[in-house]
Amino acid sequence: MPRPQALFLHGVAVGVMTYGFLSLQTLPMDGWIRAQKGGHFQFLTIQGLTSAWLTMMFSLGCDLLPSFAALRAVKRASLMIALPLTFVISAVYWSLLLFFPSLILQRQLPGLSEPSSSSSLPALARIPLNIDFSLHLAPVVTLLADFFFFERKYTKKQVQIGAPLVVLACGIWYASWVEYCASYNHTFPYPFLTENPFNIRVGIYTFVSFLAWSCFRLMNALHS
Numbered sequence: 001m002p003r004p005q006a007l008f009l010h011g012v013a014v015g016v017m018t019y020g021f022l023s024l025q026t027l028p029m030d031g032w033i034r035a036q037k038g039g040h041f042q043f044l045t046i047q048g049l050t051s052a053w054l055t056m057m058f059s060l061g062c063d064l065l066p067s068f069a070a071l072r073a074v075k076r077a078s079l080m081i082a083l084p085l086t087f088v089i090s091a092v093y094w095s096l097l098l099f100f101p102s103l104i105l106q107r108q109l110p111g112l113s114e115p116s117s118s119s120s121l122p123a124l125a126r127i128p129l130n131i132d133f134s135l136h137l138a139p140v141v142t143l144l145a146d147f148f149f150f151e152r153k154y155t156k157k158q159v160q161i162g163a164p165l166v167v168l169a170c171g172i173w174y175a176s177w178v179e180y181c182a183s184y185n186h187t188f189p190y191p192f193l194t195e196n197p198f199n200i201r202v203g204i205y206t207f208v209s210f211l212a213w214s215c216f217r218l219m220n221a222l223h224s
Contacts, residue, residue: 003063006150010059013142017053020134021046029125032109038181043189044174045135048089051082052139059146080154080166083147083219084212086140091215092208093136096192101126103192144219153223163216171209175202 024030024040033040040046058075065071096104105124127135154163178188179201188194193201 003150006059006146007063009142009145009150010056010063013056013138013146014053014060016134016138016142017049017056020131020138021049021053023131023134027125027127027131028108029106036181037184038177038189042178042181042185044085044178045089045093047174048082048086049135049139051078052086052143055079055082055143056146059150076151076154079143079147079151080158080163080216081170082139083143084163084167084216085170086143087215087219088208088212090136090140091211103195104190106189106191147219148223154220159217159220164213167209167213167216170212171205175205 024033036042041050055075055078058071058078061071062068062075093104101124105126107122108125109122178193182188182193193204196204
C-alpha cells in the first residue's frame, strides 16, 4: 500500500516545481533568455529543478509500485544527484540574494525596468517571491523531507565512492556546458561568472563541487 504521507509530499513537490518552471514564461526576461544558447537550461537552478522534479516523479512511481526494485534503485541514484545539487543551489542563491544581489541577478533589459534617477544602471531582474520559492527553495526542502523521513541513509561505500564520482561528473558537465553556452552568448547566466576570468571560474566550479560533496556527506551522517 502506498504511504499517504510520502504520496502527498511527492505529489505536492511535483506540482510546485512544475508551477515554478511554467511560470518562467511570465517573467520579463524570459524572451531574452530563451533566445540565448542553452535557454533557461544554462542556469544551474533549472538543472537542479529538473533533477529534483525527476526524483520526485520516480518517488511517485515507487509510492504506487513499491515492489518495483529497479525503479527504487533509479530513484536512489537520482536522489544522490539532486539532493546535493539543490542544497548548494539554494545555499548559494539565497546567500547572494540577501547580501550581494548584483552577483546573482541579471539586470533588466533596457525598456523593461522603470526609469530611476538614483542610478544609471538598469534595475535588477528580481523574481516574484512565489516563483522564487518554487525554483530555489521547494526542491531542496522537499528532497530533504523525502530523504530524512522516507529514505534510508546511503552506505559507506556509496558515500565514499559513488557520491564523489557523481559530484565530479556533475561539476565537469555544468562547467563545460555553461562555458560552451557563454562562448556563444558572450555572457554567463550568473554575473559572478561573467565578472571573473577563466581561472577564477574554474576555482568557483571546483569549490561549489566540493561544497556539494561535503553537504551530501553531512546530510547522510545526520540521517539516523
